[in-house]
Amino acid sequence: MSDNRTFVIAGAGLAGAKAAETLRDEGFTGRVVLLGDEPERPYERPPLSKGLLLGTAEEDSVHVHDAGWYAAHDVELRTECPATAVDRAGHHVRLSDGQELAYDKLLLATGARPRGLPLPGAGLDGVLHLRTLADARRLTQTVTGGAKLVVIGAGWIGLEVAAAARARGAEVTVVETARLPLHHVLGTTLARVFTGLHLEHGVVFHFGARTTELRGTGRVTHVVLDDGTVLAADAVLVAVGAEPNTALAAQASLRVDNGILVDAALRTDDPDIFAAGDVANIDHPLLKSRVRVEHWDNALHTGPAAARAMLDRPVSYDRLPYFFTDQYDLGMEYAGWVPPGAGTGLVVRGDLEGREFIAFWTAGGRVLAGMNVNVWDVTDPIQHLIRTGATVDPERLRDPGVPLTELVP
Structure with missing residues (x-):
């Protein structure tokens, strides 16, 4: 029997594309319309600051599906045609071209956007962000051997770009308001690991510094800091975080607070509207808190989960947050979640100075999160430690001679 629903x-993005794929995999035969605001078909974002910038990945490799997949699976992909308004009562979405599109179920996978800096000169050519494939192309064209790149913000994106730019022969300076990179995420001990890594590769840091002005005539040439320091720049990357794209949800009067509020089935307060990916603030059943995650793994899995929920399958999204980074010869995976402001202890197993270790954040004897650096095939046991909520002896946790699989039943 044919399904007449839309x-x-x-x-x-990744969440939306994987949702469309899952709808078809789960046997949905109705109409599927995928709306994008970029001219590109859906692609994955991690290569933008890694393989594409390094030159180790071809641009076509970043796409979620090959060019013919959408037609072959009867998915209507409309590029450069985002939704601009939702009529919940009438079950219609208004598109940027003025058309209206009726829906039976709607998934909001509107992602996030880079935060800007309201500074003099912020609109100069050469002032870049990194969120889209077009951004990556501009950055790759600009960051060449001998170019002077100033990165504002020492978060994950800023550091990944710094590493890739150094590999391309650019001179890199990083400006960060905190006293160490990633300090609010990792704490002092582990932030120093990343500081040392980048210093060894020639990155110059300005910690505890704020940018007050970007100078140039038409194109950026200098970055001015609050202590009067003036940095020469052929390009500036603004990497100070991202904000969820909640305007469409807010226009529809859905509940919004640091993202679109959804339950464990990724359903909003409207039973026919769901949210997934960077924009979804999930009532997490395992972590007993609302959690919004801006990482690839989250988009990869919340899109399919939302699709199943749209088909009235039972869904309770309880995956632990997970992300990874590659910088120079350092590879890292992180799993778990530490509530903001939580008092935690740090237990390190392995060689911190040699950058081959596992770090655990603990509270009350329980492991809340784990980060493995240049140690592989341990993600599953780390996640098991977290998911069980078991109390773990910190000395056994610290001891590399005790297999992780033996720490809890």
Whole structure:
């Protein structure tokens, strides 16, 4: 029997594309419309600051599906045609071209956007962000051997770009308001690991510094700091975080607070509207808190989960947050979640100075999160430690001679 329903997905990133794929895999035969605001078909974002910038990945390799997949699976992919308004009562979505599209179920996968800096000169050529494939192309064209790149913000994106730019022969300076990179995420001990890594590769840091002005005539040439320091720049990357794209949800009067509020089934307060990816603030059943995650793994898995929920399958999204980074010869994976402001202890197993270790954040004897650096095939046991909530002896946790699989039953 044919299905006459129409499922609309607003947002053609990884979460939206994987939701469309899952709808078809789960046997949905109705109409699927995937709306994107970029000219590109859906692609994955991690290569933008890694393989594409390093030159180790071809641009076509970043796409979620090959060019013919959407037509072959009867998915209507509309690029450069984002949703601009939702009529919940009428079950319609208004598109940027003025058309209206009826829906039976709607998935909001509108992602996030880079935060800007309201500074003099912020609109100069050569002042870049990194969120889209077009951004990556501009950055790759600009960051060449001998170019002077100033990165504002020493978060994950800023550090990944710094590493890739150094590999391309650029001179890199990083400006950060905190006293160490990633300090609010990792704490002092582990932040120093990343500081040392980048210093060894020639990155110059300005910690505890704020940018007050970007100078140039038409194109940026200098960055001015609050202590009067003036840095020469051929390009500036603003990497100071991202904000969830909640305007569409807010226009529809859905509940919004640091993202779109959804339950464990990724359903909003409207039973026919769901959210997934960077924009979804999930009532997490395992972590007993609302959690919004801006990482690849989250988009990869919340899109399919939301699709199943749209089909009225039982869904309780309880995956632990996970992300990874590659910088020079350092590879890292992180799993778990530490509540903001939580008092935690740090237990390190392995060689911190040699950058081959596992770090655990603990509270009350329980492991809340783990980060493995140049140690592989341990993600599953780390996640098991976290998911069980078992109390773990910190000395056994610290001891590399005790297999992780033996720490809890």
